[in-house]
Amino acid sequence: MKLRAEIDAKQVRIVALDLPTSWNLAAPADEFTSRMFSAVNNMMLDVLAAVARKDYEDRRRRQSEGAARAKAAGLYKGRPANTSRNAAITAMLRDGRTWSQIMSATGCSRTLLAKLTREQRDPSASQSAMS
Structure with a gap:
């Protein structure tokens, strides 16, 4: 709704090639006709936004369901850990380097x-996180 408020505040008119009711907004018209087409277009934008949101949520849900099925079948394991980078980070932690230094040197998050750091303090934490 924030985008919709910005569009209304700036009095932007959206005209789409495949939406004939929007064509009338581009042409000058009387007050009543202008408001009528504006209301119809606002309703169409709301419907299209709702459909787009539903489609987005459906795709996300299906993707997560597929990943869950693949994990259950043992086919999906996620991105493997970068062991060489992680070993370098662990060595830097042991050497007493600051987090900022390590982050800038390795590009890690x-x-x-x-x-x-948690795994270095408690090696059993890495095993429980893997389970």
């Missing part, structure tokens, strides 16, 4: 760094 703060989340990965926290995970490797």
Whole structure:
């Protein structure tokens, strides 16, 4: 709805080739006709936005269902860990380098760094995270 409010505030008119009711917005018309076509177009935009959102959610749901089925069948294991990078990060942690230094040197995320720090402190944590 934020985008819709911005469109209304700037009085932008959306004209689509495959939406004939939008063509009338481009042509000058009387006040009543202009408001009528504006209302119809706003309704169409709302419907199209709802359909697009539903389609997006359906695709995401199907993707996660497929991944869950593949995991259950033992076919999907996710992205493998970058063991050489993780070993370098662990060595830097042992050497006492700061997180900022490690992140800039390796390009790793703060989340990965926290995970490797936890695993270094408690090696059993990496085994429980894998299960």
